[in-house]
Amino acid sequence: YYGQEIKRDVGNLVKWLFLAVVVGCVTGAASTLFSFALKGVTAYRKANEWIFLLLPVMGLIIVFLYEKIGKEDGGTNQVLSTVRSQDDVPLLSAPLIFISTALTHLAGGSAGREGAAIQLGGSIANQLGRWIHLDEEDRHVIVMCGMSAAFSALFGTPMAAAVFALEVVSVGVMYYTALMPCMIASLIASQFAAGMGVTPESFHVVDIPALSLETGLKMVIVAVGCAVVSIIFCMVLNAVAGLYAKWLKNPYIRVVVGACLVIAVTLLLRTDEYMGSGAELIAKAVETGQTDTFAFLWKIILTALTMRAGFRGGEIVPSFCVGATFGCVMGNLLGLSPSICAACGMAAVFCGVTNCPITSILIAFEMFGFRGVSFYLIAVSISYAASGYYGLYKNQTIVYSKYKAKYVNRHTRV
Template sequence: NMVLASIRSEARLPVQMAPLIFISTVVTHLCGGSAGREGAALQLGGSIGSMFGRLFRMQERDKHVMILCGMSAAFSAIFRTPIAAPVFAMEVVCVGAMHYPALVPSTIASLTASWLAGKLGIPLAKFSVQEIPPLQIVPSLKILLLGVLCAGVSVLFCILLHQTEKQLHSRVQNPYLRILAASGMIWILFLLVRNQDYLGIGTDVIGRALAGDAVWYAFLMKILFTAVTLGGGFKGGEIVPSFFIGAVFGCCFGQIAGISPSFCASVGMVALFCGVTNCPLASLMIGIELFGAGGAPYYFMAIAISYLLSGYYGLYGEQSFLYSKFTGAVVNHKTRK
């Protein structure tokens, strides 16, 4: 939220945010917190971009471009999606108004970061999807239904995430006691489920879902674990948890609807990502970069309907909506919590 706010105003990002968010995210993952890495990466990249903008005494609008370059580079290095990364950075700040002046420098930053990450041994994020159906009416209707359901799950995720944080902050005002209380709640949840699927990033579960194997309640448990982790004060990202939730939900939908669970897991990932971030173009590009272009028409169907029906809910409170999703009228609406 600080990063998004700084792009729209002259608010400064503190230099110490970069090392602090890095250390706190490592601690979250070390202790088994249910969170991702990309939130820290976006803050890290935005903070470094802001620092360079001040160091070279750039004008305010150029500092904003530098922040977007840092966000693009960090997102690209983490996910190895160099095409989607700059689009996401430009699209997420204000829905309906992309920051096109940052297109060229953000693209260069993203490609450079992805190349360097490859040299450092971080592999490309590629997944194989089984049984992509031909573009026909029946599978299209099923995928549209999956997009509708993903919109509902994305709204549920956003509401529980924000409300858990609100309730924990109001009931336990001391931040140290609050994070201890959240730790105790996570421990109790872990003892109840008796497995580690919902701790940490959860890439193993995502991989199993993309292979067609998931249990129906897994998406609900991940929502609960992530809401307690981030609401209690642990640091990390929400995007990888949204991939987890979308993948297992889509896989279970495919098992019920009689369409490839593996393919539905990939559709669920991008549709739910769009529902929580309100970034349809970045969602489509992530789908193509992660899974290939074979399922692109289906991805776009699910993304479009999820974007429309998720309303004005989202992960980031500082995200704004310039235009109405339904009428096209100018609304300047803030994210609902």
């Protein structure tokens, strides 16, 4: 009996170590390429500002691609449902999301890139699983592996990437079966990316006060504010989607009108700061403690207008930007270090829109270092409790009530 058990344990370990290494290398490589592509198009966009006016054209190309060859592509939601049920991510999703995210960033749409990474990784890993004839249950695990490896290579945050894949699908349930494969794949992917010259995202928090009754209470206020902002973010995304669907039924017209709105708002604001993922706004908020008061609001509006018009990329990096700029404003208002408030705001809004508290805490460690730990804990846990059942992904479920210790298993509100 013990012999059999040892055989099963060792066999399982060796199999998943091997698969994790393969997935880590393959999706890590794809994600590294993706990272360089995004850097390239962003640099080009900055050097050639006129290209922003081509946003409607890029939109048309993206919609055309998805209408013609990507009809069955359900985006990030589909990847999430693949983890939980018998669904599939078509292999075609990988090049589609790669190209359309690059085009979105080339023309300066306000969009992230983690959604792209998740789809890229999920799609490649799913295909790998099909080729080697993994059964249904193992395919769930390999898809999580691919998600986390691609995320990890792009951001240089292996720990948060691995836990995100385990945590995001069903909030309150941790798919620990995939813990080891995801961790190993993430570590390998991030090492691979770092070796190829992708620098991990990290920001230097300049001023971390001591935790006291005063600073702690101020952080509670910042965190409640972040929870409200994350609800607003979800509501605005949803409202814009509703308006588009009501008034602009044709996807081609929708993307052109959406792009024109983005151009109009941007010209009014006279800044290119909100284009792309907004990493510079995050850096400014965290590292200098400075930001425009309504930056968070404009980022929300421009992201909703861009993403819901049909552009691709993801909403998470914009949510980072919204959180960091809002936190920074709150810090300046309350007289608490705006730098740590920006860092906490980023983690807290991320937690509010994804309902992934552990990932939020870990991402703060990996991006900002470990020193501000007490503040990250306060910000993330309060934001989780106060952000209700809103979320970015309609295929995410919240398994246990946020208010009572009981089973609810409800879908998030998008």
